[in-house]
Amino acid sequence: MRVPFLSFAHGNRLIREEILKSFETFFDEGWYILGNRLKQFEEEYSAFNKVAHTVGVSNGLDALHIALRALKIGEGDEVIVPSNTYIATALAVSYVGATPVFAEPNLQTFNIDPANIEAAITSRTKAIMPVHLYGQCCNMKAIMAIAETYNLYVVEDNAQAQGAAFNGKPAGSWGHINGTSFYPGKNLGALGDAGAVTTNDELLAQKAVVLRNYGSQKKYFNETIGFNMRLDECQAGFLSVKLKYLPEWTEMRQQIAVWYNNELKDIQEVVLPYVAPGATHVYHLYVIRTAARDALQQHLSNAGIGTLIHYPIPPHLQKAYQSLDFQKGDFPIAEEIANTCLSLPLWIGMTQQDVGLVAQEIKSFFGR
Ligand SMILES: *Cc1c(COP(=O)(O)O)cnc(C)c1O
Numbered sequence: 001m002r003v004p005f006l007s008f009a010h011g012n013r014l015i016r017e018e019i020l021k022s023f024e025t026f027f028d029e030g031w032y033i034l035g036n037r038l039k040q041f042e043e044e045y046s047a048f049n050k051v052a053h054t055v056g057v058s059n060g061l062d063a064l065h066i067a068l069r070a071l072k073i074g075e076g077d078e079v080i081v082p083s084n085t086y087i088a089t090a091l092a093v094s095y096v097g098a099t100p101v102f103a104e105p106n107l108q109t110f111n112i113d114p115a116n117i118e119a120a121i122t123s124r125t126k127a128i129m130p131v132h133l134y135g136q137c138c139n140m141k142a143i144m145a146i147a148e149t150y151n152l153y154v155v156e157d158n159a160q161a162q163g164a165a166f167n168g169k170p171a172g173s174w175g176h177i178n179g180t181s182f183y184p185g186k187n188l189g190a191l192g193d194a195g196a197v198t199t200n201d202e203l204l205a206q207k208a209v210v211l212r213n214y215g216s217q218k219k220y221f222n223e224t225i226g227f228n229m230r231l232d233e234c235q236a237g238f239l240s241v242k243l244k245y246l247p248e249w250t251e252m253r254q255q256i257a258v259w260y261n262n263e264l265k266d267i268q269e270v271v272l273p274y275v276a277p278g279a280t281h282v283y284h285l286y287v288i289r290t291a292a293r294d295a296l297q298q299h300l301s302n303a304g305i306g307t308l309i310h311y312p313i314p315p316h317l318q319k320a321y322q323s324l325d326f327q328k329g330d331f332p333i334a335e336e337i338a339n340t341c342l343s344l345p346l347w348i349g350m351t352q353q354d355v356g357l358v359a360q361e362i363k364s365f366f367g368r
Pocket residue numbers: 059060061062085086088089131157159160180181182183193194195
């Protein structure tokens with residue numbers, strides 16, 4: 001591989017000593033679950049995300065699941081999700097027995113289109129789950145206004161956009177209760193699975209705390225049918241180390257995106273990422289679109305450049321959701337994105353020269 005799609009090597013070198021130190025004290029202290037490290041990370045993440053409460057949980061999917069359960073969304077309810085999201089958003093809705101209702105994104109931003117949200121609202125709709133896809137914050141002002149008009153909850157899926165914002169207000173701080181993921185490849189990644197619920201509502205935070213730990217606040221007193229969905233102390237310590245680097249690493253991601261934009265701007269066959277007014281983009285992924293996607297991906301692979309497709313099959317066409325009975329063509333924008341999008345390499349430590357190599361191969365593919 002000349003340029004892998006993702007590499008942790010450089011970032012890990014920068015934090016190696018601090019991570020090993022964190023592990024050493026964790027190991028020597030011998031407290032593994034629900035301790036001071038989690039409490040500390042939750043406080044740090046709340047300060048970073050400008051929310052009153054962070055509840056660390058096992059992963060991003062569980063965070064979204066707990067968020068919906070805390071809102072008492074369930075059987076017979078509908079929740080509006082983007083038609084082009086990662087399957088986890090829809091799965092969380094299914095877990096609580098509600099129905100995911102897909103609304104199409106804007107083709108430029110890849111984010112759910114507020115106009116399409118409004119069109120999808122029925123008497124059963126309980127919540128909207130915007131996803132800040134690829135790292136760009138949705139137009140949360142418009143989405144919160146719709147929610148207010150129709151008396152709906154908002155649950156942000158902030159798995160991909162830690163550090164992004166709309167009108168200066170952070171992703172993950174707008175909704176009534178929100179979920180984020182610290183999966184290793186996310187902008188803030190643990191060294192394993194982890195996630196968090198974020199909210200400004202103390203009661204909802206308390207519900208999440210109870211749900212993640214067997215429905216219990218006091219040991220052996222179980223108030224509700226809860227789960228074992230905790231974030232463990234070891235990962236919490238690692239996340240505290242990595243959170244310190246996140247602002248700097250976000251700037252690196254944005255710099256890499258600028259390099260790509262400059263290199264690729266004259267190739268008419270390629271649509272570059274578009275950042276909407278008011279939004280910031282933290283480039284969890286740098287996603288281009290082109291009609292020649294499959295051939296381009298093959299060309300890059302042959303040239304030793306790793307790419308991925310996020311995501312090749314939209315949720316409505318997944319076998320898992322065949323019971324919803326959708327057909328090809330039902331969500332044409334999501335399908336167009338699935339057929340034309342390509343995520344280029346982007347990782348901490350990638351140099352302008354690496355970007356140049358990728359760009360050179362894309363240019364040569366298009367005969368420049
Ligand atoms: C990664 C991701 C999730 C799920 O997070 P996990 O930690 O892998 O469970 C949910 N939604 C989106 C948009 C994601 O990218």
